[in-house]
Amino acid sequence: MITTPPKEIIIVGGGTAGWMSASLLQHAWGHLGCKITVLDSVEIPKIGVGEGSTPALKRFFETLAIDESEWMPKCNATYKCGISFPNWASNSSKNSYFHPFYSNIDLKTGKAFIHNTDLRRQGFLVDEHPDNYWLQSFLAKENRSPKTNIQLNGVMEYGYHFDSALLGEYLKNRAKNLGVGHLSDTVTQVNMSSCNQIKQLLTASGRKLESELFIDCTGFSALLIGKTLNTAYKSYADGLLNDSAIAIPSSIDCSKPIPPFTESAALTAGWAWKIPLSSRYGNGYVYSSKHISPEDAEAELRAHVGVSCEGMPAKHLSMRLGRVEKHWNENVLAVGLSQGFIEPLEATALMSVQFTLEEFINSYSRNNQIQQNLFNNKVNSILDAIKDYIQAHYFLNTRTDSQYWSDARNIDNCSSKLKQIIDVWDHPTGDLEQVLTNTNSLAAYLTPSWYCLLAGKGRFNQVAMKPLSNEKAVSIESIKHYFNTVTQHFPLHKQQLQALYGQKWEKPS
Ligand SMILES: Cc1cc2nc3c(=O)[nH]c(=O)nc-3n(C[C@H](O)[C@H](O)[C@H](O)COP(=O)(O)OP(=O)(O)OC[C@H]3O[C@@H](n4cnc5c(N)ncnc54)[C@H](O)[C@@H]3O)c2cc1C
Incomplete structure (x- = not known):
């Protein structure tokens, strides 16, 4: 738990990671006298992509008390119920599924999905398609918004789509108004102290900048964490083919x-x-x-x-895929592409930015090596768990039309944790939840997401032949009926956006 924050922080880099860092650090420590400055360069362009989020971004705006009506129209944003994955299989009846952002509203139907899917793993003839069990899948099918005025018995989770340049600009203006400093300059040299800490940044315009803590948000160039501190780097290139x-x-x-x-x-x-x-x-x-x-x-x-x-x-x-071993190394915290990147299949990069900052704010204390090690281990386990989940998408494909898809199925490139997960799933009565817990694979994606992925990709060893005898499946018809009724209370996505945007809807920037 934080007692005294740093007196001064310099964030190098003004992409989305830089301004998200400034926003969260200002929120946590600004009122305690911590002075935050963002330094970015007009000479070095931002990556300029990254338009999808997970529900973590909803928490980001809630933490900062920023209303959707305030930021969404300024960033051309829309709502996101989840991700559809068409054409990942050669079998046309199994070639698409939807990964929903589920919430506690789905507890009952989610349990039914897992129950039925376990029966299907044993070879019983049961409906196991994930699209039939989650509210957000039904909303997506009907192009409805995940927001409603009716009282729900739970909190709805959802994400957003947005223009990344506009989001960066919005966060920048807001942070500057709240007192975050901003310098437009290019770092040309980094000077170290005798105890291997970063002491000073020299810039193109002749500035000499010193600080207690530096945040490296310099994107793939990783100027401080990589080029200066030479922090060890773990590549994900063996497991993830896309570069x-x-x-x-x-x-x-x-x-x-x-x-x-x-x-x-x-x-x-x-x-x-x-x-x-x-x-x-x-x-x-x-x-x-x-x-x-x-x-x-x-x-x-x-x-x-x-x-x-x-x-x-x-x-x-x-794209450079991998991560540093120490995200917090000496007096540098790396956030964003500088700390690592897993390809964007599940749009997890900004979620990782947020996890890193939230965890850092909770664990920061000066010269505490134990806290630093715990922090680094935790961030590493989250990123490795995301990477395994993403890799599983590729490993589970059944396409036969190109060398790429056949190479993606190479089990030798899977981590030992992912191999264990697949092994247990392939066993008709294997306990998936147990293996996910044992392998620390729930750090990023919870059990329903793994079931959606494995069932959605049609990974069933047993042919579905056994009729249901004593085993009872939950009736899919009653679940469909329930969702078809509930979804009528959610407005169409377009209507919801029109109401939120007001006049701006007619004139998007
Ligand atoms: C193809 C692709 C798709 C993606 N899709 C998603 C997605 O859907 N969802 C998601 O969450 N993420 C996505 N991402 C990741 C996302 O784009 C990044 O995580 C996000 O934009 C943050 O980038 P950044 O701020 O770390 O780096 P950048 O945007 O590259 O910013 C780097 C900053 O550092 C500054 N800088 C660099 N060197 C210096 C220097 N010497 N002196 C001063 N300043 C310097 C630059 O001027 C710039 O301001 C995607 C990434 C890729 C490649």
Whole structure:
């Protein structure tokens, strides 16, 4: 628990990670006299992608007491009920499922899903498709908003889509108004003290900046944590094949329904995202450069998106997948791409930014090596658990149309934890919850998410032949009826946004 915060913090980097860091640190420590300054460079561009979130971002805005009506219209934001995963299988009846943001509202139907799926694992003829058991899946199917005026017996979880540049700008203006300092300059040299701490930053305009604590938000360049402190780095490249991405915007027709979900469709050598904003769609292809060239990937993405992206510019990016071993090393905390990156299949990067900061604020105390080690171990276990969950998507694919999908199924590239999870799942009566607990795999994704993934990808060893005898499955018809009734109380996503945006709906920026 914090007693005395640092007197001064310099955050190097003004991307989303930099301004999220400034916002949370100012909120936690600003009133205790901690002076926070963000330094960023107009010479070095931000990554400029990252438009999807998990429900963690809802908590971020709640913590800062920022209302949706305040930030969403300024960031062209929409609601997100979850992610759909079409075309990840060669079998057409099993080639799509929805990963919902479930909440305690789903407790009863979620239990039914797990019960029925366990029966299916044993070979009984039961409905085990995840799309039939979660409120958000039904809302997504009908393009409804996850918000309602009716009283629910639980708190609804949901995420957002947003324009990343506008979100960064919004957080920057807000933080500056609250007293966070801002310098536009480029760090050209970093000087160390004799005890291996960062002492001073020299900048292009001749500034000499000193601070007690530095936050490295310099993106993939990892200027402080990597280039200066040489912090050990664990690559995820063996397990995750994708190392490149292309982003292309496309027009959105607001006379049509606006989907409240991200689509992550499998393509020949990776997958394509489609993210609805109020002003446009964001599209992208995350792919392996060993399996497809940038030119072919761009052509495939353009064909996938269709005419709505004609004439739109493409942005090509490389991605470094992995993480540092120590996110908090000496007097540097790395946050964002500088601390590591797992490819964006489940849009987890900003959630990791938030976890890192929340955990750091809770565990910060000066010169306490034990706290520092505990903090680093915790962040590492969260990132490793996310990485295993993402890798499982690839490992479980059943596509046969390209070398890429066959390479992605290589069990040798899975961590020992992921191998244990698959082994237990494949055993008809294996206890999945137990193995997830034993392997610390619940640090990022809870049991229902693992069931959705394994069942949604159709991973069943037993052919479904056994009729139900003494075993009782929960009736899927009653669950469908329940959801079809409940969803009528949720407005259409577009209506909800129109009400929230007011006049701005007609003139998006
Ligand atoms: C293809 C792709 C898709 C993604 N999709 C998602 C998603 O859906 N959801 C999600 O949560 N995340 C996503 N991400 C990740 C997300 O984009 C980043 O986590 C987020 O933008 C934060 O980036 P950042 O602030 O760490 O780095 P950047 O945006 O790169 O910012 C780096 C900053 O450091 C500054 N800087 C660097 N060097 C210096 C220097 N020497 N002196 C001064 N300043 C310096 C730069 O000027 C810049 O301001 C995606 C990433 C990729 C590659």
